[in-house]
Amino acid sequence: MSFRDLANDVGIKSASVHYHFPTKADLGEALVARYADRFKAELDKIETGTLESALNAYVALYSRALVLNESICLCAIMGAEAIGLPENVNSRTKAFFDMNRAWLDALLTQNNIRSAADKAGLIVSALEGGMIVASASNDRKLFDQVAEAAKACIS
Amino acid sequence: MSFRDLANDVGIKSASVHYHFPTKADLGEALVARYADRFKAELDKIETGTLESALNAYVALYSRALVLNESICLCAIMGAEAIGLPENVNSRTKAFFDMNRAWLDALLTQNNIRSAADKAGLIVSALEGGMIVASASNDRKLFDQVAEAAKACIS
DNA sequence: GTAAAACTATCTTCCGATAGGTAGGGTCTA
DNA sequence: TAGACCCTACCTATCGGAAGATAGTTTTAC
Known part of the structure; x- marks a missing residue:
């Protein structure tokens, strides 16, 4: 996606x-920042009543991108x-991952899950990696499998 | 990495x-194919005596790339x-992931682990995703955490 | 009338790819 | 065994195009 392509689309x-x-760096940073902001807004909407439903809603955020847009998480690419x-793009990407881990950590801690931080990191990595594997394999079921297996690790 | 850059290096x-x-596609395919072949050769060297040591050796294959080369798995990028x-590049990438899952599936099955295929998929995704998160965050410990958490999910 | 936001026009650089040539080594045959 | 031939692996030179970026100008909106 060049400046000309983008301009054409707009x-x-x-x-x-x-x-x-x-510059391209400015554009990339703004893109990731907007993506992270929108993702944060979706996170805030999730009802953290029960652990299972919250996790399902969280996974659905990823799954939706994979299925509907036929693409993958922007930050997985970045x-x-x-x-x-x-560097400014990378720091935004890092912030996205930090945000995700923090949200999951809080959710798991709130539900008295042991090693909450480690498991939060595992879930984020598994979902990001799962999107990549599924996308490269052109098989969405692979992502669903990974998501289920990741959830099964909790408790 | 352009043709000129590569030519210059060589x-x-x-x-x-x-x-x-x-063409670039030919080059990319050859690159991924060679990477997969070398990875396969390393897999074949792993002693599958005990589950724990085999898993440690497997994780070390990824960890080495992250630490020594200061880069990440080529197939994570692809x-x-x-x-x-x-398409020819993508099919090679898919083959790499298939190979990894198959190897882990066999290892876990051999050790009477339930849902071996699902867990194999989880491990591959977690490690690939873990490399990405760690690389973007410039924090190798994040990968180690994910690897440990993934291993803890087994059994 | 001013400031934001768009425009035209252009520059330089890099890219993937192709055409056509050259040097060296091996092979076939009269 | 000498010449004709061919294949490999490199080379020089160049093409068309796309990319990021900038300078200077015009339009639009308040």
Whole structure:
């Protein structure tokens, strides 16, 4: 996705995109930041009543991206490319993962799960990795399997 | 990494690289294929005597890439970029993941672990995702945490 | 009238790819 | 055994295009 492609999609000229986002790094950072913000908003909507339903809702956030948009988590892509990406983009990506782990950690702790932080990290990694494996294999069932197996690890 | 960059590293001209790998797709496929072959060779060396030691050796294969080369699994990168990559590259990437799951499935089955296939998928996804999260966060400990948590899920 | 936001036009750099040539080594045959 | 031939692996040179970015100008909205 070049400046010209993006400009074309929006309906303006590439020079106008540069007006809002001077460099590619600025554009990338804004993209990840917006993605993280929207994800955070979805997290805040999740009802943390029972552990199981909360986890299901959490997984559904990932699953939706995989199924509907036929793409994968933006931060999985950015994270995989972290080497060679600008530092400001990487720090936003890191912040996204931190946010996810923190949310899960809080949820698990609240439900008296042992080693909450470790399991939170496992779930995030498994879901991100699961999206990649499923996407590369063109088989969404692989993601569902991973998500189920990850949930089965809790308790 | 362009044809010119690669040619420069090898010490020849980019046209000569095109002689061996006519298109970028050919080059990418060969790269992933070689990576998978080498990984397979390492898998074959693993002593599957005890489950724990075998799993440790398996995780070490990933960990080594993360620590020594200061990079991550090639197939994590290719898988994350699967959308937009040539089909021949994607099928090699898929084959790599299949191979990993099959190896773990056999190991777990051999050790009478229930839901071996599901857990094999979980481990692969967790390790691939763990590398990405750790790389993006520039914190190798995150990967080690994930690897430990994944192993703790077995049995 | 001013400031934001779009535009035109252009520059430089890099990319993947191709055409065509060259040097060296091996092979077949009269 | 000498010449004709061919294959491999590199080379030089170049093409068309796309990319990121900038300078300067015009339009639009309040």
